[in-house]
Amino acid sequence: MIGSFTFENLPCRVVFGSGTLAAAKAEVERLGGTRALVLTTPQQEAQGKSLGAALGALYAGIFPGATMHTPVEVTERALAAMKACEADCVVALGGGSTTGLGKALALRTGVNQLCIPTTYAGSEMTPIVGQTENGLKTTVRDAAILPETVIYDVDLTLTLPASMAATSGINAIAHAVEALYARDTNPVTSLMAEEGIRALARALPAIAAKSDDREARTEALYGAWLCGVCLGTVGMALHHKLCHTLGGTFDLPHAETHTIVLPHALAYNAPAVPDAMTRISRAIGAADAARGLFDLARQLGAKLALRDIGMPESGIDRAADLAVTNAYWNPRPLDRNAIRDLIARAWAGEPPGAVKAAA
Numbered sequence: 001m002i003g004s005f006t007f008e009n010l011p012c013r014v015v016f017g018s019g020t021l022a023a024a025k026a027e028v029e030r031l032g033g034t035r036a037l038v039l040t041t042p043q044q045e046a047q048g049k050s051l052g053a054a055l056g057a058l059y060a061g062i063f064p065g066a067t068m069h070t071p072v073e074v075t076e077r078a079l080a081a082m083k084a085c086e087a088d089c090v091v092a093l094g095g096g097s098t099t100g101l102g103k104a105l106a107l108r109t110g111v112n113q114l115c116i117p118t119t120y121a122g123s124e125m126t127p128i129v130g131q132t133e134n135g136l137k138t139t140v141r142d143a144a145i146l147p148e149t150v151i152y153d154v155d156l157t158l159t160l161p162a163s164m165a166a167t168s169g170i171n172a173i174a175h176a177v178e179a180l181y182a183r184d185t186n187p188v189t190s191l192m193a194e195e196g197i198r199a200l201a202r203a204l205p206a207i208a209a210k211s212d213d214r215e216a217r218t219e220a221l222y223g224a225w226l227c228g229v230c231l232g233t234v235g236m237a238l239h240h241k242l243c244h245t246l247g248g249t250f251d252l253p254h255a256e257t258h259t260i261v262l263p264h265a266l267a268y269n270a271p272a273v274p275d276a277m278t279r280i281s282r283a284i285g286a287a288d289a290a291r292g293l294f295d296l297a298r299q300l301g302a303k304l305a306l307r308d309i310g311m312p313e314s315g316i317d318r319a320a321d322l323a324v325t326n327a328y329w330n331p332r333p334l335d336r337n338a339i340r341d342l343i344a345r346a347w348a349g350e351p352p353g354a355v356k357a358a359a
Contacts, residue, residue, distance in 0.1 A: 005186035010232050012125060016152040016225065018218075024051060024091065024114065027149050028058050031112040033089035035060035037082050039101050041067065044094050044118070051093055051116075061085035063101075066092075068254050069132040069247055070100035078105055089114070092147075095168070096121035096254055103129040103145045113147040118156045120168040120200070120220055121255070122175050122228025125150065130244055137248025146232065152225060154218045162211045166300035167255035169204045169220055172227040173197050173293070174262045178237050179230035180276035181269060183329045189233050190279070192226045197283035199223030201296060208300050239265035241328040242343070245319055246311065256309045259302050260349075263294035264342045267352035272332035290352040305349025316343050 015023055028036050036058050040048035045064035052059040063081040067074055078101055082090070089112045092102030099121060102113045107129060115124040127146035130139045160168070176193035179185060200223035206216035242265055243257050267290040270277050277289045286292025294304070303309055311319075320340035327334055345353065 002187055006184065007186045007188050008233060010125070010127065010146055010229075012146055012232075013149045014152065014225065015149070016222070018154045018214075020151050020153040021051070021116065021156060022054070023151060024116065025055050025058060027114050027151060028055065028089060028091065031089060031114065031148055033058060033112060033114075035085065035087050036089050036091045036114070037078075037085060037087035038062045039066055039078065039090055039092045039098050039105075040064045040094050041097055044098070047118075048093050051091065055091070060087045066094060066098040066101040068097045069137055069251070070097070070104050070130060072131055072133040075101060075104040075108070075131070079108065082109065082111075087111070092116065092124075093118065095119035096123050096171075099124050099147075100129055100131075102147065104131060106147075107140065107142060107145050110144060114149050114151065115147040116151045116153065116156070117224075119160060119164065119255075120157075120172045120224035120227075122172045122224050122231055125225065125228030126232030128232065130248070132248045135249055137244045139244065152221055154214065154221055157217050157221055158212055158214070162208050163301060164255070165207050165211075165220065166204055166297070166302045167253075167259045169200045169207075169224065170262060170293070170297055170300075170302065171255040171258040172224040173200050174239055174243075174258045175231035175236075176227040177262065177266060177276075177280060177293075178239055179227075179234050180279055181273040181331045182234035182237065183331075184234045186234070189230050193230045194279045194283050196223045196226030196230065197280060199226065201284040204296070204300055235329060237265075237328055237330040238269060238323075238332075238334065238339075241330075242319070242323055242339075245322045246306065249319065249322060250311050250315055252306070252309050252311055256303055257306070259297050260304060260306055260309070260346050263290045263297070263352040264346045266290040266293065268338065268342050269330065269332050294351050303349075306343075306347040308349065311347060313347060316340060316347055319343050
């Protein structure tokens, strides 16, 4: 039975396909931009300069300093670069780090954004930005943060290493997983969530087997788009709170953190969300959703322990304390000791288990 719900359709233009990067100049013009600042990480600076050449007279300059977790001090430097080249729009080329920087600039200045993802992060489809200051990561949701246009070009993902595709893809799956049991979930988002999980769960093993499998790369990017729409449309819960806490506090790599934490967060919430568990199990072809996602990560060769990506064991208790401070809404009540045990299992790389909360 379909009950009452609210669905908000976000106003973002999407250009999807192969070779679509060639549309960047026309899309900047469509947005009314005359001086575009290209944003990249240091590793993608050469790609950014090539894009700048393709933009021709619209190219105002490049800021190749994007980094993960969108540190406020980096945003300040990018703002100075914008002012220096008199940019009236930004073009973010890269993964979640670059997308986040573009969003932070748009939030502060109101400029239009063209986003060109090269990973499966999905954040390009959301009006949300996470920013880090003094070791704490906080999120802001505002209509001004949503990119006006996103170009998905499958060709740009063909060189994404299979190992990075794995963690980036499971990061995207996490968005859809939590959308299935969000406080404001709805039938439309749930359809997209299950389809996004299915597409990625099928594509990622194919990419691991043959990195340049164009069909699999296309399906993965399609799945990431759907999962990103879910992230932008409904709220998130415990999993995203944990990842924001761990990433911002211990400077852990974003996608790898999501990959490790997701099965454990899902195991915690499983008793409260049986319908979501059924959908996830169906989408990934596993009897148990949490264990199935853990096994998928292991099959793809991803790291399974937080200790292996830089988290100290001494940080487990601090992470548990932060996870229940200013907590996100969650379908199952938060129990600090149970969450501490969840983080400890994730730190050690153990399979997800039933998480008991205090009575």
